[in-house]
Amino acid sequence: MMLKSKIKTMIRDSIDSVKNDKYLKIALIILLFAFFLGYSMRVFDFTKSPILGEIGVIYPIHQEAFPYYMGGVALESRSMDTKVSYDRISESPIDLLYVMRNNVISAVLLVGTGVLLGIPTVIFTFLVGLSAGASIAEVLEFAGLIVALKTIFLLTTYVIAVVLAASIGIEIGSAIIRYLKTNIFEIDKKIYDKAIAVIIIVATNIILQFVLLVM
Amino acid sequence: MENYKIAALMVLFVFMISPAYAQIEMIEDMVMPIGIDDENAWIDADISFAVEIDDTNMETSEYSIDITNSGNESVEGYINIYIPFIPERIKVLVDGEEVDIITQEESYRNSRYHVNIDMDALSNSSVEVNYKILKIPQQRNVGLWALQYHYNSPINLQFSSTKEDYVRTDINYDGKIVIGYEPSKLSCNNCVQDGNTITVSDSNYFYINWEKKRVPYRAGILYLLMISGIVYYLVKMRK
Numbered sequence A: 001m002m003l004k005s006k007i008k009t010m011i012r013d014s015i016d017s018v019k020n021d022k023y024l025k026i027a028l029i030i031l032l033f034a035f036f037l038g039y040s041m042r043v044f045d046f047t048k049s050p051i052l053g054e055i056g057v058i059y060p061i062h063q064e065a066f067p068y069y070m071g072g073v074a075l076e077s078r079s080m081d082t083k084v085s086y087d088r089i090s091e092s093p094i095d096l097l098y099v100m101r102n103n104v105i106s107a108v109l110l111v112g113t114g115v116l117l118g119i120p121t122v123i124f125t126f127l128v129g130l131s132a133g134a135s136i137a138e139v140l141e142f143a144g145l146i147v148a149l150k151t152i153f154l155l156t157t158y159v160i161a162v163v164l165a166a167s168i169g170i171e172i173g174s175a176i177i178r179y180l181k182t183n184i185f186e187i188d189k190k191i192y193d194k195a196i197a198v199i200i201i202v203a204t205n206i207i208l209q210f211v212l213l214v215m
Numbered sequence B: 001m002e003n004y005k006i007a008a009l010m011v012l013f014v015f016m017i018s019p020a021y022a023q024i025e026m027i028e029d030m031v032m033p034i035g036i037d038d039e040n041a042w043i044d045a046d047i048s049f050a051v052e053i054d055d056t057n058m059e060t061s062e063y064s065i066d067i068t069n070s071g072n073e074s075v076e077g078y079i080n081i082y083i084p085f086i087p088e089r090i091k092v093l094v095d096g097e098e099v100d101i102i103t104q105e106e107s108y109r110n111s112r113y114h115v116n117i118d119m120d121a122l123s124n125s126s127v128e129v130n131y132k133i134l135k136i137p138q139q140r141n142v143g144l145w146a147l148q149y150h151y152n153s154p155i156n157l158q159f160s161s162t163k164e165d166y167v168r169t170d171i172n173y174d175g176k177i178v179i180g181y182e183p184s185k186l187s188c189n190n191c192v193q194d195g196n197t198i199t200v201s202d203s204n205y206f207y208i209n210w211e212k213k214r215v216p217y218r219a220g221i222l223y224l225l226m227i228s229g230i231v232y233y234l235v236k237m238r239k
Helices: A002-020 A022-043 A060-075 A096-115 A119-142 A145-182 A190-214 B002-034 B217-238
Strands: B043-053 B058-069 B075-083 B089-094 B102-106 B111-119 B123-134 B146-152 B155-160 B169-179 B184-189 B192-194 B197-203 B207-213
Touching: A002 A190, A022 A119, A022 A145, A022 B217, A060 A096, A060 A119, A060 A145, A060 A190, A096 A119, A096 A145, A096 A190, A119 A145, A119 B217, A145 A190, B043 B146, B043 B155, B058 B111, B058 B155, B075 B089, B075 B123, B089 B111, B111 B123, B155 B169, B184 B192
Parallel strands: B043 B169
Antiparallel strands: B043 B058, B058 B123, B075 B111, B075 B155, B089 B123, B102 B111, B146 B207, B169 B197, B184 B207, B192 B197
16 A cells, blocks of 8 residues: 555656656657647658658657558558568668667767757757658558557657657756856756656667567 | 961971871771671560559550571570569560579569570570569658659660670660559650650660659648647637
């Protein structure tokens, strides 16, 4: 009973802290706006490929899902299963190493570039949203239902990791700006919880992406 | 004074003529090997074809190749057939008999098949190539409103003899490609379009690009849902 109530309290506290975290909100708003823009651009053929989707680091799920519906593009009946797993730009095979590398680097990139006053973090978050929006329109249109559902689920988990990582990056950036102004370096302790959450979610994403799309 | 001018002009002429002559010789050297030599083998290939691409992008191609060895030497060579994607069926008949096809490459990008053809001096051979393939659109820049398709001459012939590694081969395509829907943005090289029929006549090479229009229902439905959500949110926030 004690454990149950403890878990309940922990979840409630986490939800409250997420609700009140302005950096999370900023990251989520940037990502959603960019997602909508990317989706609009792709759905009207303004761009005929996922913007920066070729770069696995920005949004690896596109490259992972692409082999499943590549044959479906030809048929439009979505019954063809021609799976050739390799990155179209780097031509490296899409395997566990590929999934690990791209998920870890994108998270580290978002957090790490926060030290540059958070500006690169904001730009990378925008680019992730842009390429994810452009990619998901293509996947929905050409992939079969199961692959589309898998991709949407993986996009959701990836977005959670990206938003958390980006919020850390933006928070670090704003702490540095405050330090430059006031000469006091202050950072909310919640950032450590978020960092632990990012590590757990990125690890989970690697397993999920590998199991659902690559394996 | 006039004599000096004439002398200077003559010197200039001598200087000019030598490089010009050298260039003429170089051009002759380059042109001569391609020139017609009755002693050498020489292949003529008249390729007639009929291609049908239906509404589901299933392509049925029938090629008939009449090969003539006009030289006094026997030649050995091959037909290479380049096809995008893997065909559902491919059959090659040489002088009415089905022959073995050597698969050199088979992938979702390209398939390449090889058939050996040996010919005696001053002889004819008839080759028929039939294949059925599901046409795939261009994999890059895939539009949601239109898919791009491409068709080019798939037959490649090459012959050699004991004297020459490469025997001159003249290829002549004549045929029609009928597309089972109205193609948009069609562009073709060495061919004429009339509606959904493309005619190729007296050409040694051709290629065609076109687009098939489509409507992105799935992506469109989600987009409409997103727009509805945004409008609902804006109306709610305005109150």
